[in-house]
Amino acid sequence: MNIDPRTLKELLQLQMLNKMDFITGGSAAGSESSGSEFSQLLNSLLEQASGGQAAANGSVKAASAALKPEQQPTAMTSPFFGVFPYRESNLRGPAKAAELDPLIKDASRRNGVQPSLVKAVIDAESAFNPYAVSRAGAKGLMQLMDDTGQEVGVTNPFDPVQNIHGGTRYLSRLLKQFNGNEGVALAAYNAGSGRITRLGITNDQELQEKLHLLPTETRNYVSKVMRLQRQYEA
Incomplete structure (x- = not known):
């Protein structure tokens, strides 16, 4: 799976915020908010990757079906x-x-x-x-x-x-x-x-x-x- 370096940087920053909140005893709401943003971004990436793979598989099947017997x-x-x-x-x-x-x-x-x-x-x-x-x-x-x-x-x-x-x-x-x-x-x-x-x-x-x-x-x-x-x- 290919991930844009800028997106990867953002993921790491969000993960670091979660860890800092835990270490410094930050509010539960702040921690949940950071964790939620991290989860949403990660899930979005996974869905995009899954969709890209499905499209690739569809292209392969379509190309195969186009071949004569x-x-x-x-x-x-x-x-x-x-x-x-x-x-x-x-x-x-x-x-x-x-x-x-x-x-x-x-x-x-x-x-x-x-x-x-x-x-x-x-x-x-x-x-x-x-x-x-x-x-x-x-x-x-x-x-x-x-x-x-x-x-x-x-x-x-x-x-x-x-x-x-x-x-x-x-x-x-x-x-x-x-x-x-x-x-x-x-x-x-x-x-x-x-x-x-x-x-x-x-x-x-x-x-x-x-x-x-x-x-x-x-x-x-x-x-x-x-x-x-x-x-x-x-």
Whole structure:
């Protein structure tokens, strides 16, 4: 709270008068009068300060309300992901990819996955569209199914922060399950880890040998993501 030095001086003088009346045994009426003036001036200052703060808060709320929905800053809090601010926009394609870089790098660092791989998966899955929904019901940037999203702590698959962190966490789990073999992890991301395990595929060499046993969509998906990853690493 900012107080005019002249007002502060007056307050101190009134307070000093109160103390002097008490020490010298001044009249009760004089003491009450000085105390009353002191209290009135102090209360007036507090009301002004309170009004100024209320006006400032009102200005902030008004400015926030004036923002378009896509400009409103959001933040996601989760025991898995922590807090990470994100400002939504209508960008798509390369511009959207650049905008998402901080989120991708943060999710990659937290989960030990290469940023280029995460970015390639997002590109292949949704072309950087946070509101994408597949015919099977996969949602968001990394196309998470509801069950998978819940397993990795995602409550809103259309929140880019949650989706990227959740999808990267899931991808990290698959990489660990298949001993770092990226091709196998990608095949599992697309076709499901259960199918890959049932086919006895445990590494990238076995993936190549049994690739014909996987759906065409999965074969194309693995090839596309690995090609995109090389592009993002360049």
